[in-house]
Amino acid sequence: MSITPQDEARVLDLVPKGIYVNGEWRDSSDKSVIDVIDPATGKVLAQVANATPQDGQDALTAAHNAQAAWAKTSPRSRAEILRKAFDKVTEMADEFAILMALEMGKPVAEARGEVAYGSEFLRWFSEETTHQAGRFATAPDGKMRIMVQKRPVGPSLFITPWNFPLAMATRKIAPAIAAGCTMIIKPAALTPMTTLLFAKVLEEVGLPKGVLNVIQTQSAGAVTGPLIKDSRLRKLSFTGSTGIGRRLIADSADQVLRVSMELGGNAPIVIFEDADMEKALAGTMLAKLRNMGEACTAANRVIVHESIAEEFSTKLAAKMAALKVARGTEDGANIGPMIDSKSRDSIHELVQDAVDKGAKVLTGGSVPAGEGYFYPPTVLASVPKNARILKEEVFGPVAPVITFKTESEAIALANDTEFGLVAYAFTKDLNRGLRLAESLEVGMFGLNTGIVSNPAAPFGGMKASGLGREGGKEGIEEYLETVYIGIADPFED
CATH class of the missing domain: 3.40.309.10 (Aldehyde Dehydrogenase; Chain A, domain 2)
Structure with missing residues (x-):
């Protein structure tokens, strides 16, 4: 497939240029923008909204307000949203591939491989959504019944890197949707447009308002720092350098956040x-x-x-x-x-x-x-x-x-x-x-x-390469709390 300048212009026109908060595309609160650069030329490809700390707070408020209702949606409903998203991303494989080639630099052929890989997280977790199992058992002494349930962790913040702009988004968003968590995602300022286009896809397939919020920004610390300190946030997932990961783990300690860290490698x-x-x-x-x-x-x-x-x-x-x-x-x-x-x-x-x-x-x-x-x-x-x-x-x-x-x-x-x-x-x-x-x-x-x-295998490392796993059956567990309910012996008078 030969890519023409007209193809490039058409794809860039598909991308929303605002931030996405509570189901609405809007400018940042101060109207500032990010220049997205073509690394092959050093020239500006497009401008997108540059989120402010206030925009970050608005996104967290939206996620917090949507959490209770989203957690109560049926697993089948969440699964169908993910499956529709898989079908839509697959249908738009060429558009996503061209977009990644433009903003990130990878060859279109390799970008198509990322579309295939990234979309599989949507299909995999659509199938895992209905398989969240608890258990019911008699206590060893026979005096109680043990019931174990799984519940969504709650509002989650995702910080994703520039190198795999689609796959890093789907690898975090898909299990969160499957588990019933609402989300704020901050894509890398170098490659925000792929995430924005993916958010548009999720909007089109019926993801409710407030469940996903996108706040690309050039002021990462100023925007995400207050969110990490906010008691309404319950989960942080970061992919990036070990140095930044260490700082984020320390910052997460005050709120005792659940953290997943996919950090450096050698x-x-x-x-x-x-x-x-x-x-x-x-x-x-x-x-x-x-x-x-x-x-x-x-x-x-x-x-x-x-x-x-x-x-x-x-x-x-x-x-x-x-x-x-x-x-x-x-x-x-x-x-x-x-x-x-x-x-x-x-x-x-x-x-x-x-x-x-x-x-x-x-x-x-x-x-x-x-x-x-x-x-x-x-x-x-x-x-x-x-x-x-x-x-x-x-x-x-x-x-x-x-x-x-x-x-x-x-x-x-x-x-x-x-x-x-x-x-x-x-x-x-x-x-x-x-x-x-x-x-x-x-x-x-x-x-x-x-x-x-x-996507069917647990991705993650040990030592300074991080904490937690993404993908596989283990991936959804990162977004679930385990709740034990003790029940008195029903046969006891």
């Missing part, structure tokens, strides 16, 4: 000497370059057995060098721009640090001339242990390769990070794979695959 991918070379290369490309490397699940440390390291690195560099770097809406684009100049400069700073300390550039490694925030796919070999890129999340299309001799050394290298989101490994030895699954300090593990994300 994923290792371990290639053993018995791995199928072609499958390992393909898996590394997937794990490294999903979303151009701008993903918390991206493989940031390529740990290869020394006996195959030279061959593997050379072939990986050839595959990376063959990719087309271009604007996301251009035909055949594989790698779009980084989200902004700051992100691109941070990536190059980590590459330069590694090179200064002795790493060898096999491909890429330099900032291209011209407009936009592009960075080429890069492979670094002979990366020294003191290079920052082995400790810090690079968040770009850069693969630093290091070597190991033994399985125990590989495990030690993989675990040598404060993060624990995901790890990958390629080996034909199933027993070794099982040992790795039990030894690696991560919440998710991909064995002989470069991708693990699935």
Whole structure:
């Protein structure tokens, strides 16, 4: 599908440009706006309303006022809203893909993959909505009956990142709808339009007023800080950096909020000497370059057995060098721009640090001339242990390769990070794979695959990578309270 300027203009016209509070699209209270920038050109794509602290309070009031009625809606009614939303997003796959390519930079082909992935949360939780089970049992001493119920946590605040603007919204909104929680979502100021279009879809399929409120803003702390301190809010879910996550956890303590934190990652991918070379290369490309490397699940440390390291690195560099770097809406684009100049400069700073300390550039490694925030796919070999890129999340299309001799050394290298989101490994030895699954300090593990994300599976990590899980049967539990009711023995006189 060739994307024309007319296609781009049509999609941008579909997006509401206001904030969304209590079922109404409106300007911010001070009429200020956010310039949404095309990262491929550095030029303004559109302007959307810039929410103020007062707008945030209005959104929380709307969510609070809608909570009681929304919690009483039948599970089937909530399920049908989610299913209709799935159908509508699927129908609008091209529009969402073009929009994400414009405001975030990812190639349209990859954006379509995000639409498929993100919409599946709507379908998955539409099916989970009616499966919220309590229990009824006789107490062990026979003197009481134990009844356990599930209830919605209540008004929830979602803070989402710029890198997966649809999937991060659906992954939080869908289970909250399923559980019966009302919501305020603050999408990233860099990529607010996808969330605004999704909110429009939910409005069109019948989500009641006040259940979802959208407050994009460039003053995140000023707008969300007072909400986190407000006793009407009962849940906070954040996806973003570990540093900000730590501060939000501390801020949440006063109100003892339920928190879910999907934070940073520094994923290792371990290639053993018995791995199928072609499958390992393909898996590394997937794990490294999903979303151009701008993903918390991206493989940031390529740990290869020394006996195959030279061959593997050379072939990986050839595959990376063959990719087309271009604007996301251009035909055949594989790698779009980084989200902004700051992100691109941070990536190059980590590459330069590694090179200064002795790493060898096999491909890429330099900032291209011209407009936009592009960075080429890069492979670094002979990366020294003191290079920052082995400790810090690079968040770009850069693969630093290091070597190991033994399985125990590989495990030690993989675990040598404060993060624990995901790890990958390629080996034909199933027993070794099982040992790795039990030894690696991560919440998710991909064995002989470069991708693990699935709406039916629990997404989340350990250590500094966060708290809680999103997706799977576990995902809805993040939005439910457990209530125990003790009942006197009905047979007792």
